[in-house]
Structures are given as structure tokens and as C-alpha cells.
Amino acid sequence: xxxxxxxxxxxxxxxxxxxxxxxxxxxxxxxxxxxxxxxxxxxxxxxxxxxxxxxxxxxxxxxxxxxxxxxxxxxxxxxxxxxxxxxxxxxxxxxxxxxxxxxxxxxxxxxxxxxxxxxxxxxxxxxxxxxxxxxxxxxxxxxxxxxxxxxxxxxxxxxxxxxxxxxxxxxxxxxxxxxxxxxxxxxxxxxxxxxxxxxxxxxxxxxxxxxxxxxxxxxxxxxxxxxxxxxxxxxxxxxxxxxxxxxxxxxxxxxxxxxxxxxxxxxxxxxxxxxxxxxxxxx
Amino acid sequence: xxxxxxxxxxxxxxxxxxxxxxxxxxxxxxxxxxxxxxxxxxxxxxxxxxxxxxxxxxxxxxxxxxxxxxxxxxxxxxxxxxxxxxxxxxxxxxxxxxxxxxxxxxxxxxxxxxxxxxxxxxxxxxxxxxxxxxxxxxxxxxxxxxxxxxxxxxxxxxxxxxxxxxxxxxxxxxxxxxxxxxxxxxxxxxxxxxxxxxxxxxxxxxxxxxxxxxxxxxxxxxxxxxxxxxxxxxxxxxxxxxxxxxxxxxxxxxxxxxxxxxxxxxxxxxxxxxxxxxxxxxxxxxxxxxxxxxxxxxxxxxxxxxxxxxxxxxxxxxxxxxxxxxxxxxxxxxxxxxxxxxxxxxxxxxxxxxxxxxxxxxxxxxxxxxxxxxxxxxxxxxxxxxxxxxxxxxxxxxxxxxxxxxxxx
Numbered sequence: 001x002x003x004x005x006x007x008x009x010x011x012x013x014x015x016x017x018x019x020x021x022x023x024x025x026x027x028x029x030x031x032x033x034x035x036x037x038x039x040x041x042x043x044x045x046x047x048x049x050x051x052x053x054x055x056x057x058x059x060x061x062x063x064x065x066x067x068x069x070x071x072x073x074x075x076x077x078x079x080x081x082x083x084x085x086x087x088x089x090x091x092x093x094x095x096x097x098x099x100x101x102x103x104x105x106x107x108x109x110x111x112x113x114x115x116x117x118x119x120x121x122x123x124x125x126x127x128x129x130x131x132x133x134x135x136x137x138x139x140x141x142x143x144x145x146x147x148x149x150x151x152x153x154x155x156x157x158x159x160x161x162x163x164x165x166x167x168x169x170x171x172x173x174x175x176x177x178x179x180x181x182x183x184x185x186x187x188x189x190x191x192x193x194x195x196x197x198x199x200x201x202x203x204x205x206x207x208x209x210x211x212x213x214x215x216x217x218x219x220x221x222x223x224x225x226x227x228x229x230x231x232x233x234x235x236x237x238x239x240x241x242x243x244x245x246x247x248x249x250x251x252x253x254x255x256x257x258x259x260x261x262x263x264x265x266x267x268x269x270x271x272x273x274x275x276x277x278x279x280x281x282x283x
Numbered sequence: 284x285x286x287x288x289x290x291x292x293x294x295x296x297x298x299x300x301x302x303x304x305x306x307x308x309x310x311x312x313x314x315x316x317x318x319x320x321x322x323x324x325x326x327x328x329x330x331x332x333x334x335x336x337x338x339x340x341x342x343x344x345x346x347x348x349x350x351x352x353x354x355x356x357x358x359x360x361x362x363x364x365x366x367x368x369x370x371x372x373x374x375x376x377x378x379x380x381x382x383x384x385x386x387x388x389x390x391x392x393x394x395x396x397x398x399x400x401x402x403x404x405x406x407x408x409x410x411x412x413x414x415x416x417x418x419x420x421x422x423x424x425x426x427x428x429x430x431x432x433x434x435x436x437x438x439x440x441x442x443x444x445x446x447x448x449x450x451x452x453x454x455x456x457x458x459x460x461x462x463x464x465x466x467x468x469x470x471x472x473x474x475x476x477x478x479x480x481x482x483x484x485x486x487x488x489x490x491x492x493x494x495x496x497x498x499x500x501x502x503x504x505x506x507x508x509x510x511x512x513x514x515x516x517x518x519x520x521x522x523x524x525x526x527x528x529x530x531x532x533x534x535x536x537x538x539x540x541x542x543x544x545x546x547x548x549x550x551x552x553x554x555x556x557x558x559x560x561x562x563x564x565x566x567x568x569x570x571x572x573x574x575x576x577x578x579x580x581x582x583x584x585x586x587x588x589x590x591x592x593x594x595x596x597x598x599x600x601x602x603x604x605x606x607x608x609x610x611x612x613x614x615x616x617x618x619x620x621x622x623x624x625x626x627x628x629x630x631x632x633x634x635x636x637x638x639x640x641x642x643x644x645x646x647x648x649x650x651x652x653x654x655x656x657x658x659x660x661x662x663x664x665x666x667x668x669x670x671x672x673x674x675x676x677x678x679x680x681x682x683x684x685x686x687x688x689x690x691x692x
Contacts, residue, residue: 003513003514003516003517006509006513006542007509007510007513010507010509010510010513011510013509014506014507014509017506018506111325111326111327111329112325115325115329115330116323116325116326116327116328116329116330116370117329117330117559118529118530118533118559118563119559119562119563120533120559120562120563120564121563122562122563122564122565126537126564126565127537127540127541127564127565127567128541129541129542129543136541136542136543138509138537138538138541210534210537211530211534212529212530212533212534212563214327214530215327216327220504220506221506224506248507251506251507251510252507252509252510253510255510255511255514256510256511256513256514259499259500260468260499260500260501260502260505260510260511260514261471261499261500261501261502263501263502263505263506263507263510264502264505264506
């Protein structure tokens with residue numbers, strides 16, 4: 001029983017990390033209808049900026065979010081204004097390739113600057129855990145889970161309660177109708193890309209608490225983010241949170257009760273099933 | 284063909300002729316003997332690639348300082364030519380082709396990492412050029428009938444078998460129980476599968492000594508290891524063995540510590556002494572036991588000489604095995620060229636087959652390339668244990684041990 005509870009708790013903690021990684025991807029797809037292959041680049045930039053701030057200035061990763069969030073927003077909005085915007089009426093594959101190119105440039109730049117070695121962060125709480133009854137929960141993972149839930153609440157409130165959120169939802173539903181109603185669509189696109197990128201970079205910042213920092217970091221998690229977004233329903237932030245947690249639990253139960261080697265198979269089986277079911281629904 | 288089109292072809296023909304003559308110009312035009320390597324000097328293995336370049340370079344400099352290599356009664360200097368393959372297995376073979384065809388390299392040294400070396404060995408096997416491998420331990424590199432690829436790195440199985448030999452030795456000292464309950468997890472790669480084979484090869488037929496209570500694989504770059512660690516906890520083993528590359532090792536041992544596990548001995552294959560590991564996990568890596576292809580504390584004259592020279596030239600304490608094995612591989616290749624007294628590939632190959640360095644810095648103190656293991660050295664590794672204050676201590680084999688291992692309860 002303790003083992004089952006441990007595995008469930010671990011699944012929930014991992015799942016909230018998946019959700020955090022995926023919020024930005026879902027938001028950008030919802031508003032711009034763009035599959036952001038540069039998402040991995042922003043995740044990777046998040047871990048590198050955090051690692052660099054920590055090793056250079058001793059800055060705690062939790063504090064570094066104060067830098068990575070605005071930096072992510074600025075970088076994302078710039079990418080949208082200077083690159084994505086210019087291709088807004090092109091076929092989707094063009095934007096897809098463009099953003100893939102952005103990712104490759106960032107990845108190779110990181111290789112040039114920092115090399116390919118695995119790097120890690122060590123803080124005073126990196127290896128701490130919290131005993132809750134018979135369970136032992138990792139403090140860094142609890143922190144990231146808390147931020148993931150906080151991110152969900154802030155994003156949901158922003159979308160529902162603010163004018164910017166209303167504009168984002170309006171553009172997501174019907175770009176032309178929103179434009180006719182006076183919504184500055186171009187600016188909304190930049191804001192959406194900026195928020196999505198800021199979320200990705202902050203997720204990267206927090207994930208540096210337990211994952212190695214390498215230029216391949218984004219590649220490691222991009223596919224998982226896609227799985228969560230597709231499963232949760234492309235534009236549904238609440239769905240993404242539930243999908244992330246569900247996927248985390250499914251993976252951990254599979255790893256524990258069937259075989260650890262099948263852990264990643266679960267993600268891709270779920271992704272395939274979700275895509276097939278969506279296709280069947282649309283038919 | 285019109286006169287005009289013939290004229291247009293002249294520059295192309297000239298260029299082809301030039302390229303065809305290049306090997307003769309660069310390889311045979313002077314008395315330098317060239318050896319070459321395609322190393323990952325950028326990309327994901329850049330840090331290790333640098334260690335290899337330094338190790339190779341040191342061996343070449345030493346050989347040249349001793350007057351070079353005698354060929355047909357004339358002493359000739361060795362030149363090392365290195366290209367950066369950017370950690371990309373798709374371009375590495377073409378760089379080796381260039382080293383042979385354009386630079387006139389008479390023998391090659393390997394790059395680093397099993398996938399890159401697996402891609403490289405196709406070239407020397409096809410071209411019939413001696414290739415000294417110091418960067419890939421997998422047996423899959425050494426194919427049936429291999430005549431050209433020589434391995435200075437013992438197989439991955441040695442990591443596992445030496446670890447189990449150490450455990451048996453501790454049992455013989457009455458410091459460990461019999462049978463010892465072993466939980467083993469391994470990365471689902473060639474490296475991990477060979478580690479598993481090494482464990483099974485020793486454990487089979489040793490039921491009085493070992494009981495394997497968990498034998499499970501995990502995927503490379505897994506997003507979480509907590510459920511696997513919970514599984515390890517549930518089998519209540521005495522010893523935990525894992526074979527993982529660094530990113531998985533860091534995540535797995537983090538989960539191990541977070542879940543509060545403790546075993547009499549914990550080993551992650553070759554992982555543990557790296558500086559980056561202590562930077563990432565701090566004191567949590569104290570007392571980890573690892574099997575190494577080399578460690579600076581080995582009490583051999585050659586090893587001490589290498590450490591002294593390397594640190595004088597490149598600075599910092601040498602904590603990784605990479606430059607040492609690279610140095611030894613290059614030293615063996617240069618010795619074989621000297622023994623062959625020729626730069627003919629077949630002569631160098633035959634000299635390598637007969638080579639036996641009795642002053643090797645590798646564990647066991649001997650470097651040779653036995654035919655029965657397809658020209659890959661099969662030395663035992665050395666077992667070290669991380670010390671709480673930093674650094675490592677050799678705990679096995681007994682003739683090199685610096686003291687007893689700390690064993691958990």
C-alpha cells in the first residue's frame with residue numbers, strides 16, 4: 001500500500017511538471033494556431049539562464065524566475081514580431097520549419113557557448129524531502145508542483161478576468177471577428193507568444209532543480225509537452241493540467257507494476273490514441 | 284563535345300588531379316609519420332573530446348621527445364592530426380576518410396562514445412588501416428573476424444564483473460553476508476545490456492553468494508526514476524547496482540536519496556568520481572562505489588608519470604579516466620609503429636597484435652590485444668569509493684587497494 005501511494009504521489013508530482021511545461025505550448029497554439037517547435041528552445045534557455053545565474057551570482061533558482069519570466073516574454077514577443085508575424089499567412093508547415101530553425105540555432109549556440117557537458121545545480125534544498133505519513137516527497141518537486149498550480153490559477157484568472165485575457169480568447173475563437181471588434185490582433189499575437197515563452201522559460205528554471213542542464217534539454221521534454229497538450233485538448237489550460245497529472249500517474253503506475261522500460265511508451269500510446277479519437281470525432 | 288565545353292572541363296580535371304595527388308604530397312613527401320583522429324571537440328561530447336585530444340597529444344610529444352620512431356634505420360617524428368566531428372556520427376567517418384586519403388595518416392585513433400566509434404570503425408575496416416579504440420567499450424564495436432580495430436578499453440562487462448569480484452572478496456573477508464541480495468537496474472542501451480551480461484556471467488553458478496532480486500531496464504533520459512527507486516526499495520536488497528549515463532544517474536540517485544534508501548553498497552557502474560557529479564549531488568555521492576578503467580591513485584610508475592606530466596601541461600587534478608586511456612592507446616599505437624619498423628598498414632597491424640606493454644598505466648599494468656576477444660583488451664577494472672571529503676580511494680583489487688571500503692548497514 002505504501003508503495004502504491006508513493007507511486008501515485010510521484011505520478012502527481014511528475015504530472016504537474018509536465019503540465020507546467022505544456023501550458024505555453026497550448027496557449028500559443030490556441031491563439032496563433034502555430035505549433036511552436038521553438039518551445040524546446042525556451043525550456044532550454046530557462047535552465048541555462050538559471051544555471052548561469054546560480055553559478056555566477058549564487059542566485060537561487062526560485063529567485064531567478066523573476067528574471068526568466070520577463071526575459072522569456074521579451075524573447076518570445078521578439079520572435080513573434082520579427083519572424084512568426086511575417087509568415088502569418090503562409091502554410092502552417094512554413095512556420096513549423098521556421099520555429100524548428102529557431103530551436104536549432106539556440107541549441108547550437110548553447111553548445112558553442114557552454115559545450116555539451118551535463119551540468120547540475122545544487123541548492124540547500126536540492127535533496128531534501130518531506131515525510132507525510134508513510135510517504136516521502138521530494139521538496140524540489142513539491143515546489144515545482146506548487147508553481148505549476150499557481151501558474152494554472154494565474155493563467156486561468158488572466159484569461160477570464162482581464163481585458164488582455166478576453167482579447168486572447170477572442171482572437172483564439174475568431175481572429176477576423178476579433179479584429180472587426182477592435183481587438184489589436186497583431187499585439188495579441190505577440191502577447192500570447194510572449195506569455196507562452198515566459199511560461200516555458202520559467203518551467204525550465206524550476207526544472208533545473210532536478211534535471212541536468214544540457215543543450216538537449218528541450219529535446220528531452222518537447223515530445224512529452226506535445227503529448228500533454230494533445231491529450232488535454234490543444235487550447236484548454238485546465239485540460240492540460242489534468243492531462244499532465246493523468247499522464248504522470250499512468251507512467252509511474254506502468255513503470256512500477258508492469259515494467260520501467262515501458263514508461264515512455266505510455267505517453268506515445270496515449271498520444272496516438274488521442275489523435276485517432278480526435279480524428280474519429282471530427283469525421 | 285565542343286571546344287568550349289572541353290575548356291570548361293579543364294578546371295574540374297585540374298582540381299580532381301590535385302586532389303588525387305594530395306595524399307602523395309602530404310603523406311609521403313616528408314619524413315613525418317601521421318596518425319589521426321576525429322574527435323568530438325564540439326557538440327554534446329566536447330568536454331570528453333578535449334580530454335582525448337590532450338591524452339593523444341601527450342603521448343605523441345613524449346615519443347617525439349624521445350627521438351620519434353625508427354623506420355628503416357631513420358628516426359622519424361610523429362604528427363597527430365585531429366579533426367572535430369562535432370559529436371556527429373554522420374560526419375565522423377568522412378573525417379577519417381580525409382585523414383587517410385588527404386592527410387596520409389598511416390593509423391587512426393578513435394573518437395569518444397560507443398555510437399560515434401561504432402560509426403567510425405567502418406572506415407578502417409574497409410580501408411585496411413589500423414584503428415586504436417580508446418573511446419568505446421562496447422563489444423559490439425569488435426566484430427567477428429575483426430583484424431583492424433584494437434581496443435584499449437576493457438569491455439563494459441568488466442565494470443560489472445570487477446564490481447562483483449570485489450563483493451565476493453568482501454564476502455571472503457566476512458564483511459558481507461552470503462547470499463547477497465542484489466538489485467540491478469540497467470539502461471536500455473548497448474552499454475546497459477552489456478553491464479547486465481557482465482553481472483549475469485558472474486552470478487550464474489554462484490547461488491551461494493548472490494541472489495538477484497531485481498533485474499530491470501529503464502529508458503535513457505527518463506523523465507523520472509522515483510517509481511523505479513520505490514521498486515528497488517520494495518525488494519529489500521543488500522546491494523544496489525545500476526548502469527546509467529550521467530543524466531539518468533543524477534536523476535536516479537536524487538530519487539534514491541529523496542526516498543531515503545540505504546544499502547550496504549551502491550554502485551552506478553562507472554559513474555561517481557566525476558567532478559560534475561559532486562557539483563550536482565554534493566555529499567550525497569559519498570561512499571558510492573564505482574568501477575573505473577583507470578584512476579589517478581593506481582600505484583604504477585607509468586600512472587604516476589602520466590599524472591605528473593598531464594597536470595604539469597594541462598593543469599588541474601586529472602579525475603577522469605579519459606585522458607589516461609587515450610594516452611595509453613596512442614602510446615601503444617606509436618610503440619607498434621616502431622616495432623613494425625614500417626608505415627605499411629599490415630605491418631603495424633601485425634605489430635599491434637603482438638604488442639605487449641608491461642609498463643601500462645591501466646589496471647593490471649599490462650596492455651595487449653588478445654585475438655580471442657577480437658583484439659579488445661580484457662583487463663579487470665579498478666574499484667574506487669567516493670570519499671566524504673572529496674576524491675576517491677581504491678578499494679579493489681587488493682594489490683592496489685588504499686584501504687578497506689566503507690560498507691553501509
